[in-house]
Amino acid sequence: MDRILLKNVDVPNIHDIDVYMAHGGYISLDKAFAMDPKDVLEEVKRSGLRGRGGAWFPAGMKWQFCVEVPKFPKYLIANADEGEPGTFKDRPFLETDPHQLIEGMIVSAYAIGASGGYIYLRGEYPDGYRTLNTAIKQAYDRNLLGKNIKGTDFSFDLTVHRGAGAYICGEASALIESLEGKRGQFRVRPPYMATHGAFAMPTVVNNVETLVNVSHIINHGADWWGSIGTKESPGPKVFGISGHLNRPGLYEEAMGVTLRELIYERGGGIRGGKKLKGVIPGGVSTSMLTPDFLDMKMDVKSLQDAGSAIGSGALMVMDEDTCIVHIVWRAMAFFQHESCGRCTPCREGTDWMLQILARMENGGGRMEDLDILADVCHTIHHNCFCPLGEGAVMPVLSSLKYFRHEYEEHIKAGKCPKGLRARVRH
Amino acid sequence: MIKLSDKTIAAIEENATRYPDRNSVLMFGLWKAQEELGHLSPEAIEAVAEAVRVPRAKAQGVATYHSLYWKKPVGENVIMLCTNVACTLMGAETILEHIENRLGIKEGHTTPDGKFTLQEVECIGSCGYGPAMVINETFYFDLTINKIDDILAKL
Ligand SMILES: Cc1cc2nc3c(=O)[nH]c(=O)nc-3n(C[C@H](O)[C@H](O)[C@H](O)COP(=O)(O)O)c2cc1C
Ligand code: FES
Numbered sequence: 100m101d102r103i104l105l106k107n108v109d110v111p112n113i114h115d116i117d118v119y120m121a122h123g124g125y126i127s128l129d130k131a132f133a134m135d136p137k138d139v140l141e142e143v144k145r146s147g148l149r150g151r152g153g154a155w156f157p158a159g160m161k162w163q164f165c166v167e168v169p170k171f172p173k174y175l176i177a178n179a180d181e182g183e184p185g186t187f188k189d190r191p192f193l194e195t196d197p198h199q200l201i202e203g204m205i206v207s208a209y210a211i212g213a214s215g216g217y218i219y220l221r222g223e224y225p226d227g228y229r230t231l232n233t234a235i236k237q238a239y240d241r242n243l244l245g246k247n248i249k250g251t252d253f254s255f256d257l258t259v260h261r262g263a264g265a266y267i268c269g270e271a272s273a274l275i276e277s278l279e280g281k282r283g284q285f286r287v288r289p290p291y292m293a294t295h296g297a298f299a300m301p302t303v304v305n306n307v308e309t310l311v312n313v314s315h316i317i318n319h320g321a322d323w324w325g326s327i328g329t330k331e332s333p334g335p336k337v338f339g340i341s342g343h344l345n346r347p348g349l350y351e352e353a354m355g356v357t358l359r360e361l362i363y364e365r366g367g368g369i370r371g372g373k374k375l376k377g378v379i380p381g382g383v384s385t386s387m388l389t390p391d392f393l394d395m396k397m398d399v400k401s402l403q404d405a406g407s408a409i410g411s412g413a414l415m416v417m418d419e420d421t422c423i424v425h426i427v428w429r430a431m432a433f434f435q436h437e438s439c440g441r442c443t444p445c446r447e448g449t450d451w452m453l454q455i456l457a458r459m460e461n462g463g464g465r466m467e468d469l470d471i472l473a474d475v476c477h478t479i480h481h482n483c484f485c486p487l488g489e490g491a492v493m494p495v496l497s498s499l500k501y502f503r504h505e506y507e508e509h510i511k512a513g514k515c516p517k518g519l520r521a522r523v524r525h
Numbered sequence: 526m527i528k529l530s531d532k533t534i535a536a537i538e539e540n541a542t543r544y545p546d547r548n549s550v551l552m553f554g555l556w557k558a559q560e561e562l563g564h565l566s567p568e569a570i571e572a573v574a575e576a577v578r579v580p581r582a583k584a585q586g587v588a589t590y591h592s593l594y595w596k597k598p599v600g601e602n603v604i605m606l607c608t609n610v611a612c613t614l615m616g617a618e619t620i621l622e623h624i625e626n627r628l629g630i631k632e633g634h635t636t637p638d639g640k641f642t643l644q645e646v647e648c649i650g651s652c653g654y655g656p657a658m659v660i661n662e663t664f665y666f667d668l669t670i671n672k673i674d675d676i677l678a679k680l
Contacts, residue, residue, distance in 0.1 A: 184609040184648035222593040223649045225662045258543040263591035280548030282590040298545050341611040341652035348653045415611050429613050
């Protein structure tokens with residue numbers, strides 16, 4: 100597939116507005132402004148665009164809910180928190196080609212009727228913070244942002260809000276709490292964000308990559324865009340592939356590319372000619388899968404059918420020498436650290452599981468621990484307000500399903516067969 | 526009692542114009558104070574609270590919620606090494622051990638001369654180029670023991 104979203108990432112100085120415009124940048128604004136906002140929204144709906152942040156909710160439908168609420172101002176927020184471990188796909192639109200995101204946001208805001216915009220950017224991307232701020236200033240100077248954009252009666256302000264390191268702030272409602280200057284904790288819905296989002300006003304939160312797609316849909320039409328990928332999950336997608344590969348990195352593919360193609364063609368196969376043991380297909384919060392799934396298509400439905408999720412499209416590849424218990428322990432250390440502490444099953448459950456996994460890795464595992472792990476998982480499942488804890492459950496349950504023997508080997512041997520240890524963190 | 530510089534106060538006031546509610550400036554204020562003061566002591570947090578005009582407890586609550594706000598003094602160079610799953614697959618733990626040995630400190634600590642702080646961090650969005658770390662806003666990718674030695678020798 101020809102690159103669409105990453106087409107210009109190698110163009111020198113594409114972060115500069117003149118270079119960006121020389122490469123066809125901001126054309127979608129003219130197209131969109133010549134249309135009624137309703138028709139822009141209709142076009143996005145028709146394209147079948149689904150959110151790229153992990154939940155894959157239809158973007159047009161989310162916008163529609165917000166449009167229908169007769170309250171102003173409305174807000175559009177780009178979720179640039181990119182916190183799901185394994186994910187690095189939004190980074191090009193934050194650090195290299197920022198105008199593509201700004202353009203997508205302007206067109207989206209026009210369709211939604213939003214006059215205020217924020218990019219909630221993870222604190223870990225200081226270059227992105229500077230790059231986006233410069234790009235936004237350039238866009239203001241050209242009257243592509245601000246009052247009466249390009250002489251229309253549409254106005255849209257855009258500000259970067261810099262996060263400071265908290266995974267949960269990537270969850271849309273926690274993000275809004277954080278934007279409002281509070282500790283970023285989950286908001287129980289209802290009320291929904293379409294009616295009471297940021298500053299209690301109708302709000303749309305979309306992932307960066309979702310918004311980037313919008314100008315391409317408007318430029319080339321929903322039919323063209325929707326013809327890429329699979330019917331139920333159309334469009335191009337940036338996959339970030341990492342782990343034991345010869346050529347890890349970012350690859351833009353049509354949705355529905357197979358796992359095998361990603362690993363053995365784009366990724367160049369397993370490093371050192373080793374065998375594949377398993378994959379984490381969509382970020383640490385998604386269930387592990389085995390090589391039996393190599394011919395699976397990477398789309399929403401296929402991953403769901405496989406008992407996992409496509410998540411953010413962050414594929415992590417594990418070779419035959421990987422210690423699964425060690426990986427699950429490290430994943431749990433993350434969830435334990437990032438649990439906001441509000442719901443007891445998540446706060447205590449992740450801590451408990453971390454202790455069990457560490458003990459197992461360090462030689463003190465007992466067979467009954469496997470039942471306890473499963474029990475804790477089931478207690479977290481459906482008993483917490485937010486999905487963070489659910490994410491913590493996925494690596495555990497899936498590894499117990501596919502790699503139970505590795506846990507048993509640890510317990511029987513009284514140590515990690517690979518000689519690894521779980522660290523105590525400070 | 527710490528007083529923030531006029532420049533920081535002015536930046537906070539400018540930032541406040543971008544939100545319908547002043548409370549939103551709190552994170553920005555904390556960032557600015559950290560840039561100015563190196564870390565966010567309780568007094569620094571109090572100064573931010575005053576500048577933003579929010580209760581001190583609220584500023585404290587937000588400061589302690591986030592891992593990139595330093596609540597304790599840090600070294601001249603803060604090494605943030607990712608050991609999350611993708612980086613661990615690529616050998617981040619060997620790198621961690623090597624840095625600990627080289628600097629003679631454990632993760633989470635600062636060298637006695639105040640030159641380095643070593644911090645294990647969660648994913649820094651460089652998973653395809655791991656093991657990865659950040660030192661003072663510069664990213665380093667595909668780390669090896671040799672690379673680490675080169676990088677640290679130059680700091
Ligand atoms: C714990 C947690 C962390 C999340 N982190 C992110 C994130 O970093 N970036 C993101 O775009 N979505 C993240 N999400 C998903 C958002 O809640 C939300 O669904 C998404 O931003 C909506 O955008 P989309 O419809 O365009 O995908 C996270 C969700 C949860 C539960
Ligand atoms: S896992 Fe280390 S950068 Fe993402």
